[in-house]
Amino acid sequence: MAFEPPQRLVRALAESAPDGDAWVEELPEATERAVAERELTVERVQVPGGRSSLVVLVRLADGTPAALKLAPPRYRPEAERAALAHWGGLGAVQLIESAATDGVPPMEGVLLLERLHPEVSVRSLPEAKAWLEAAGTLRRLWVAPPEGTVFETVAERTGRQAVAMRGASAPAEVAALVDAALAAREELLAAPPEVRLLHGTFRQSKVLAGDRAPWLAVGPDPVVGECAFDLARLVRDRVEDLIASPSGAATTRRRVKRLAESLDVDQERLRGWTLFRAVESGVRALRVGRPRDAELLLEFAGWL
Incomplete structure (x- = not known):
């Protein structure tokens, strides 16, 4: 599947991207890698999506619905991961992948989250x-x-x-x-x-x-x-x-x-x-x- 970022995201990131930043160009490959490493089944890219990250609606290997989120470093995705882990699902979306799996830490800037209802x-x-x-x-x-x-x-x-x-x-x-x-x-x-x-x-x-x-x-x-x-x-x-x-x-x-x-x-x-x-x-x-x-x-x- 081609993971083309929504135009809303491309425009928003262009406003704040530092010179030489290639995150958007590298995003399709990074998404493919994140999906493959987690053995996810892709349903669709969330459109129009947000202004600072790509969200892909996926299913885990056991069929559980989830959301895969990728964000550039300047939007502090690792701080988001830490906050969500601290809240532990109380009032906030739950992290599915918050710590190292089989000794391998999560990909930087990639969050696997419980699936909510983005349209509501x-x-x-x-x-x-x-x-x-x-x-x-x-x-x-x-x-x-x-x-x-x-x-x-x-x-x-x-x-x-x-x-x-x-x-x-x-x-x-x-x-x-x-x-x-x-x-x-x-x-x-x-x-x-x-x-x-x-x-x-x-x-x-x-x-x-x-x-x-x-x-x-x-x-x-x-x-x-x-x-x-x-x-x-x-x-x-x-x-x-x-x-x-x-x-x-x-x-x-x-x-x-x-x-x-x-x-x-x-x-x-x-x-x-x-x-x-x-x-x-x-x-x-x-x-x-x-x-x-x-x-x-x-x-x-x-x-x-």
Whole structure:
């Protein structure tokens, strides 16, 4: 079978690929090797798929359905493996292959996972129910990180992002938002209230229907830090609908309040991290040539 990566993945990876990166070109061969080594039967490549990995729906030698995921090193797939192993299936997709098999470690960047229902996410639920299920799933992931953790901290990740934000050329109104976001980050990092293992990129589309549990999180980019950082990305879910609504600004502020209260997170800290993450995403969208996405994100940030 030819393992051609979906165009959505090719376009997304092209935005962030370093010079000379050949991961996409080598992906078909790497997928064939991963399938052969595990004696998997391929059903199909998941399309349109994600923006940072190839997912192939497969069956194990005994017929059990599974999902084979391949991701480039810059998206930290080994950190994802470590986080999924630590969660052990509680609130998140279960690793099928988490340790060495017959003394051979798993291929770097290749994860074999339980099969969920990729076509059914929490986002398909009525809005009130979707928020409830998403918040409940996220709460289960917030556990103490393992001893000797290999994960990035919130300070480290946002530090790299802050450098890129400072170096970006932007109009005056965007520069003012960048200054506000950077100031919020400095204040938030001065006194973090707790340290937990976080999903890192949590939103409604990252919660899929399963058989073992009704809803399970997928695709973490794990990081260690305070819970408000993790919840901040969820606040701007369905941002297109928020921007299109005449009451979008008021709805956003109510959303911050309700999510903070439902998950016992300080409201002002959630607002601050939501501002930082929205501005960072908006500036990055400008940098890679996605002006429409940048416009939505920065307008949203302005409401905070």
